[in-house]
Amino acid sequence: MLPVDYIAPEFEVLRSAACVNCRKCEKECANEVHKFDERTKTMFADESKCVNCQRCVAVCPLHCIKIVRSENRFKENANWSEQTMKEIYKQSSSGGVLLSSMGNPLSNQPVYWDRILVNASQVTNPPIDPLREPMETRVMLGKRNEKVERNADGSLRTELPPHIELSTPILFGAMSYGAISYNAHKSLAMAATELGICYNTGEGGLHEDFYAYGPNTIVQVASGRFGVHKDYLSAGAAVEIKMGQGAKPGIGGHLPSAKITDSVSATRMIPLGTDAISPAPHHDIYSIEDLRQLIYSLKEATSYKKPIIVKIAAVHNCAAIASGIARSGADIIAIDGYRGGTGAAPTRIRDNVGIPVELALASIDQRLREEGIRGNCSLIVSGSIRSSADLVKAIALGADAVYIGTAALLAMGCHLCRSCQTGKCNWGIATQNPDLVKRLDPEWGAKRLVNLVRAWTHELKEMMGGMGINSVEALRGNRLMLRGVGLHAKELEILGIKHAGE
Ligand code: SF4
Ligand code: SF4
Ligand code: SF4
Secondary structure, three states, rough: OOOHOOOOOEEEEEEEOOOOOOHHHHOOOOOOOOOEEEEOOOOEEHHHHHHOOOOOHHOOOOOOOEEEOOOOOOOOOOOOHHHHHHHHHHHHOOOOOEEOOOOOOOOOOOOOHHEEEEEOOOOOOOOOOOOOOOOOOOEEEEOOOOOOOOOOOOOOOOOOOOOOOEEEEEOOOOOOEOOOOOHHHHHHHHHHHHHHOOEEEEHHHHHHHHHHHHEEEEEOOOOOOOOOOOOHHHOOOOEEEEEOOOOOOOOOOOHHHHOOOOOHHHHOOOOOOOOOEEEEOOOOOOOOOHHHHHHHHHHHHOOOOOOOOEEEEEOOHHHHHHHHOOOOOOEEEEEOOOOOOOOOEHHHHHHHHHOOOHHHHHHHHHHHOOOHHHHHHHEEEEEOOOOOHHHHHHHHHHOOEEEEHHHHHHOOOOOOOOOOOHHOOOOOOOOOOHHHHHOOHHHHHHHHHHHHHHHHHHHHHHHHHOOOOOOOOHHOOOOOOOOOOEOOOHHHHHHOOOOOOO
């Protein structure tokens, strides 16, 4: 047999002479990279197992570990990258589908947020100083009444549809218990409650301990219907129907049995030791009329008190799909772009299916406005919102709020090693191994999430102030505040913005 399947390690583990053989790195690496050689009384590394999660680098008391990308490279060229060659060796050895986690990493596809710049006021419409003047970041998500009538005493006569109220236009995106740990979920729930925003259960049900955080929880109903029952639906601030996910449009989900612990199986209401497979379609939804039936069944089950969100992946005809959803009784549409994260997805689908969320958002907002139904639904966008600048641009393109997923994981310590599918997350996030889970202290995780969202909200206020705008509501869909750089005419037309200099 030819040794073609041998692939040299991607990373090298460098250990300086300062190492005192304390073996902490050995204990902390769930991938079993570090070992102690009893014969030579020195540490060594099995570099083939290293995923560059940086855990050992951070915990080494003497900071004597460095992980570097190996210089041993294949002879790649512009057409055949080393990665492509390795994937072909892997598939010709295994015959299997390639799996990946986290979002699409490809650099040859545009990130439109980075090609859009924001305006600032100069002489007329002067800037507002957010430290001295009030700035409104609160948003209400849900259907808007066409008109509101009041009684003589000023009280509302019109009955308002159910809403989610957020102190700032940021929510934590769907991440299921099972894909992420109990402590990661608890961190998200605690932070959402402290911030006055919401986190999202994902498709894994709601652990009984987290019912207490219900007013700040969005409960999801996906095609697998894991953990869905009357109390679950009533527990949250809103119910989200997941029709699609940006990282894997058109396919279902698969949580392997290795991640189905006692607690995950009880929460999902599935037998222990089975894989949790959610089918690609909802087997009762084959048309907008079917979707409408599910929306009204969920409204009925929650006494018409909860807004219903429909989450879709950003795909080619998403504006038409959103138009149908906006007419089907949904209160909020969540659009997940092709750079969105995932615990595990087929690599080819993650990297090649779907469209950038910036284009999807702009076309959906435009279509709903043209059809006079923009007030039927709020829009939440997700799929790689990386900073407050992306947030500001998303709102100016028409979003009411954004979901953040990967950014929230990073706040909790994730180092984007992209190996969530192995269940060996050294940072205690994408794992169900009790020894690893306890590495993430929920109080600490929540504090860092709160810090992140507060920092972004502060930056949001500063950027709005710079534009002379004092509320998120006034920024929403205000595309005059945006300019494109290096974009061609069709891209600018879809985004509905002018080129810089115009
Ligand atoms: S943690 Fe640092 S000092 Fe301890 S064995 Fe590992 S490399 Fe050496
Ligand atoms: S997998 Fe992480 S903890 Fe293990 S050696 Fe690599 S960087 Fe260190
Ligand atoms: S959650 Fe954990 S396993 Fe997944 S990318 Fe982050 S550090 Fe790696």
